[in-house]
Amino acid sequence: DTAVSQTPKYLVTQMGNDKSIKCEQNLGHDTMYWYKQDSKKFLKIMFSYNNKELIINETVPNRFSPKSPDKAHLNLHINSLELGDSAVYFCASSQASGGASDTQYFGPGTRLTVL
Amino acid sequence: AQRVTQPEKLLSVFKGAPVELKCNYSYSGSPELFWYVQYSRQRLQLLLRHISRESIKGFTADLNKGETSFHLKKPFAQEEDSAMYYCALIYKYIFGTGTRLKVLA
Numbered sequence: 145d146t147a148v149s150q151t152p153k154y155l156v157t158q159m160g161n162d163k164s165i166k167c168e169q170n171l172g173h174d175t176m177y178w179y180k181q182d183s184k185k186f187l188k189i190m191f192s193y194n195n196k197e198l199i200i201n202e203t204v205p206n207r208f209s210p211k212s213p214d215k216a217h218l219n220l221h222i223n224s225l226e227l228g229d230s231a232v233y234f235c236a237s238s239q240a241s242g243g244a245s246d247t248q249y250f251g252p253g254t255r256l257t258v259l
Numbered sequence: 260a261q262r263v264t265q266p267e268k269l270l271s272v273f274k275g276a277p278v279e280l281k282c283n284y285s286y287s288g289s290p291e292l293f294w295y296v297q298y299s300r301q302r303l304q305l306l307l308r309h310i311s312r313e314s315i316k317g318f319t320a321d322l323n324k325g326e327t328s329f330h331l332k333k334p335f336a337q338e339e340d341s342a343m344y345y346c347a348l349i350y351k352y353i354f355g356t357g358t359r360l361k362v363l364a
Contacts, residue, residue, distance in 0.1 A: 148302075177352070185343060185359075187303075189352035200352065234303065246349060247293075250303040 147171050148251040150235050156257045157225060164221045165254045167235030175199075176218035177236040177248065178210060187234070193218050222256075230258045261286050263348050265355035272336050273363050280331040280358050282320075282346030291350045292329040294320055297343040297357075306331075306344070316340070336362045 148169045157163055169176060177200075178190040192200035196212045207223045222229060235251040262285040272278055284290055294306040307315045309322040309329060320331045329346060341362045346355040 179354075185357045187345060187354040187357070189354075192352070236303075247305050247308070248349065249305075250295075252302045 148235055148237055148249050150233075150251040150254050152254060153252065154255050154257075156259065158259055159225055159227060161225050162221070162223045163225060163256070164219055165233055165235075165256070166217070166219045167251055168217050169235075169237040169249070169251075170216065171237055171239075171249060172216075173237040173239050173249075174215060175238045175240060175246075176212065176215070177238075178218065178220050179234040179236065181232040181234060181253070183231070191218075191220075225256075225258045227258050230256055232256070261348065261351050261353055263292075263346050263353050263355040265344075265346055265358045267358045268356070269359045269361065271361045271363060274338055275335050278331075278333045278336045278340070278360065278362075280344050280346075280360065282329045282331065282355060284327050284329065284346075284348055286327075286348055286351070290322065290324075290327075290329075290348060292320075292322060293347045293349045294318070294329075294331050295345040295347055295354075297345070299342070303345065336360075338362045338364060 175194045177192045181187045191210045193212045209221045211219045232253045236248040238246045238248045240246045264283045292309045295303045296306045297303045318333045343357045345357045
């Protein structure tokens with residue numbers, strides 16, 4: 145009964161390739177997020193979707209494109225992968241879109257390594 | 260600028276000693292602050308929220324608007340508390356850089 149799941153858990157690929165990471169939540173939440181955690185463990189918001197609509201798009205290269213086919217899924221597609229994209233990517237979801245009681249539930253993370 | 264600062268990258272304490280993980284924030288509005296914890300090989304999970312004024316696993320955190328702080332405290336550290344701790348301004352999706360807590364036997 146995993147609340148927020150991500151696939152794959154590990155992804156090793158060559159520079160220049162295109163890859164996707166999938167995220168699904170079964171909590172019935174309206175909002176989903178993608179975060180990037182770099183090698184120094186710094187966690188930074190990338191995107192947020194509320195009911196399939198983009199509500200946050202931080203300064204992220206346009207090689208990164210989120211896709212939300214429905215409110216339970218938020219996939220991350222990355223084109224032309226670069227060495228600097230190596231990181232752990234976390235998906236999260238919450239009931240609303242920010243606020244005092246809006247706890248975010250995180251997925252297990254996807255460790256992307258670009259060679 | 261909105262910011263969350265965790266000045267310590269690593270904090271090592273002995274089992275049974277008190278723990279204080281520091282968090283300072285910069286935010287012009289009314290802050291909604293959370294502490295998240297990431298145990299080894301596990302996902303981030305909510306530890307506590309300032310609005311709840313709760314104690315989870317013996318941890319407490321008080322919002323001090325005068326000092327713009329939300330330090331996490333526990334009177335007696337346990338080995339199982341070893342983890343990464345993130346202070347977060349959830350409403351603005353801003354996380355601190357994290358503090359790794361190591362509790363030594």
